[in-house]
């Protein structure tokens with residue numbers, strides 16, 4: 001049964017950054033009300049209500065994202081309790097496979113598969129620089145192929161290993177039944193449906209145009225996400241005696257994608273929530289609480305946390321949620337889904353979060369480059385969470401290049417017939433052009449109605465009520481491919497954003 005509590009305790013605790021971000025978007029949204037929580041005070045989002053577009057739930061979600069940095073998601077029709085239980089049964093069968101099969105599908109050291117774990121000498125990558133070994137054992141599934149640098153190199157050398165499904169990546173049907181890829185892909189589809197509901201909610205909570213995040217998620221190439229079936233064997237010690245173990249469940253880190261959906265069978269997960277405003281002696285200006293918080297097990301609900309991409313898109317108004325798993329005497333299983341964006345999606349601070357007071361403080365990078373660079377850095381022991389500076393080093397990584405701002409909600413009709421010469425196959429907004437360059441390139445008014453630059457001469461309101469100067473350029477496809485010109489989102493849901501979203505530079509910019 002769903003317990004809904006209206007908790008007043010956090011009502012006056014909006015983080016100053018959140019307040020600024022929201023104030024700059026819409027002065028009317030600063031009014032505080034109460035937040036729906038679980039009985040023990042964790043923010044709770046009723047997904048059924050979010051799906052209906054409930055204003056109250058959207059406000060709950062806004063507070064959860066800005067003030068807490070996480071929430072429990074309840075009433076998730078796509079992932080009912082009995083389905084999750086069956087997935088845990090399947091996970092147990094996968095983790096019960098022999099070391100020989102696990103080794104055949106190893107992710108590293110010449111492997112190109114899906115398994116990692118200390119039981120085959122392949123511990124999880126190190127998330128905290130200088131941290132201790134992780135106990136976690138993982139079967140990972142992703143639709144879009146990406147792999148660790150070492151595995152990619154091995155694949156280039158020998159064309160892959162194993163004879164399982166999907167290029168030898170996953171256990172085949174004679175090794176486990178039903179076959180791994182089929183079960184996990186079905187789950188992936190269910191989680192995708194939930195992700196679209198949550199991303200739509202995030203768009204409303206962030207006051208950005210409808211379709212912005214969902215468009216990035218559904219863009220060509222597909223979401224660059226992963227499902228993990230995780231198993232943590234219990235340690236033969238008292239729960240209080242963690243220090244003696246010399247290992248951890250999984251080291252502190254932030255996840256690299258947009259958001260993460262988590263479910264666990266037993267306690268062990270901890271997160272670092274946002275700090276209440278005024279509590280700024282945590283060493284990081286009060287962005288994060290000083291206390292790690294235990295995430296209680298809630299059978300039919302999911303923990304949702306913020307990933308690196310949402311921190312970058314919101315210019316740090318939202319912060320990626322640090323989390324870790326403690327070593328425990330009891331065994332523990334979890335099902336994790338990283339929800340990413342399409343590989344070539346360009347991630348940079350979105351216009352509404354960049355102001356004179358808060359200039360863009362994150363460089364632009366594509367989803368795939370961020371994943372690849374972060375994984376490589378982990379392989380080299382650089383970690384993702386810096387405990388002494390209390391920042392996510394992966395979320396804050398500087399990819400160089402000029403600061404860019406993503407313009408949202410372009411209101412020109414991008415589907416208008418093209419009159420500007422045969423080679424014109426794509427159009428773009430000013431979103432990915434560095435602001436300085438954009439100003440210099442802007443032709444004098446007299447030329448604006450001819451030439452290749454078709455400016456919108458007056459600021460226009462988009463659906464979210466934000467304004468932005470938009471320059472639409474008609475650009476030969478070859479230039480788009482070279483320059484990474486890119487249109488994201490849309491104001492009419494007509495799908496042009498999706499068509500364009502696969503076009504872009506695959507490099508850090």
Ligand SMILES: O=C(O)CCC(=O)C(=O)O
Nearest residue numbers: 228230264269325334336
């Ligand atoms: O097992 C868990 O609950 C967390 C796992 C995790 O943080 C991860 O795989 O990134």
Ligand SMILES: [Fe+2]
Nearest residue numbers: 253254255323
């Ligand atoms: Fe994680």
